[in-house]
Amino acid sequence: MNSLHIFIELLGEALLALRDNRLRSLLSVVGIAIGIAAVMTVSAVSSGGKAFVTKELETFGLRSVWVFRDYADKDPNRRVRQGSGLVDQDMAILSGGCCPAVHRLSPVTLVENDPIIQWGNRYSNAEIKGVNADYLVINNDRLKFGRGFRQVHINSRRPVALIGETVRKDLFPQTENPLGRHLRIAGRKYRVIGVLQYKSRDLLASIGSKGGEDANNRILLPYTLVQQINGNREISYLQAEAVSLNQAERAVAQLKQVLERRHRGAYQYTQVTLASYLKTVERILNGITAMGVVAASTSLLVGGIGVAGIMSTAVVERVREIGVRMAIGANRRHILFQFLAEAVLISVIGGIAGLVVGLLLGGLLDLVTGFPLIPTPSGILIGLTVSVLVGLASGYYPARRAAAFLPVEALRHE
């Protein structure tokens, strides 16, 4: 005679009652399912979007910061100067441990005039960047073949090059191993010592960020060599890796402070950090998610109101049955529980159906658009919890009405 057993049996009674009104139960299940599926999809779109953007930004190294002269600075008190405001000595001082938030630092020197790049009679229009030995790690670049720069390459200006996938395809036939081959850049020979792994930047390329720069159409040289080509000791900009993602701003501040002091305020510097991009993207996505959740929750609310309506109707229709059940031994708690269980069952079945539909929809969208929708375990848990709560909320009032009848009144009901 334990009461837990009675409540388990009443769950069965609730299921039978739902079966007796199959169409009606199905319709209210659909209402909840749509709501839960909508909430699921919105949250999956949001987390998928974040993962997508993060993945693309990772191709620059998430902890990357760029520091360069602020060419837009029009301060009339500043003596107007030529050049990038960054030279070799800056690099030497900045790498000397003055910036604790900076983990790695590389100068980047661009070639001032577009040189001719060729191998035999094949040509490339690649962008040339002069960097140091740390650059690959900072920029999250990996090598498909060969090796990266070593310090000795940089210090003694060895004519060696790392090439991107597009460069390899442009210059070398499929069967040719580019390692050890000598490219000709502006009339000078460089030995290829490594091929960079292909980088995908579909989103960033499609929105034309970074001026449509093709990450795979790059040639990396020791920056000391690029300075030689340019005929000066300038550095175009600095790319550094902060010790952590949330130290990015501090790393920038430290670098800028040292530079401004060294150049005695002759130049103003500015920066780009991926951390701030990431924050912006997150803010936008959170905004979109919030709107989506509001819209999806509205449909869930409508579903819940539907269940409440169905349950109210069920109570009115079954007043006599309630009276009979009371006469043969049910107490108010039993009646309350049965009707509450009907509402919760509808919402939980709807919730599970909604989760399944949401997952299928997400998978389909992923297949069609390549946009990953990531259903999170916590999202699934929240979906189920919410459906239980919706059931309880929408079933409570009708169930209480059912339980409040005096048996004799319920039995008299036509």
Next chain:
Amino acid sequence: MIQIEGLCKSYWRSGIELAVIRDVDLVVSDGEFIAIMGPSGSGKSTLLNIIGCLDIADRGYYRLDGQMVDPGIPHHLARLRARYIGFVFQSFNLIPTRSALDNVALPLLYQGMSRSARNSRARNALQRVGVADRSAHLPSQLSGGQQQRVAIARALVNQPRLLIADEPTGALDSRNGSQVLTLFRALHDEGHTLVMVTHDPAIGEWADRVVMLNDGAVVS
């Protein structure tokens, strides 16, 4: 079994108090079979419902099997109904979407009995009233007499001391009616206490004792 003293019940209709039960005293001993009779509106159904703990009185004392019935505690009334009382209604009141067996087994669910125990007791009860072969049928697939016998099986299944019947033959033809009454006599012979409401003197004759009610008061 039943001791009632000074029981009163009235309804309020558009501001006017209508007394339905006026100061009723009634004692029903263990194993007695009584019929409550009277013209319609005499309050006999209300009295029966109060005895059956389906309704509550405004004033007066009611002891069931020596226990004070407290009209203020719905849970207490529910427990008394579940433990002591079996109901037979004029309109059978079977749940239309459930088989005869499920209908009969239902009261035992609220006692926390396991499914197999419920079903075996329900089968015995159906056997007892002679409709064991109809256990899988829905109420709509049964005749009125069969439905009422299923309802009696449901009333008996938790072995109540007291059976309450409100016009149990009202919806039946005379042949089925007398079958039901024969069954009542047999249950009475087995020691059940029966309280039946009827307006028909011929049916009242089946009881040991008739309580006549008129305008809410006992007249004999």
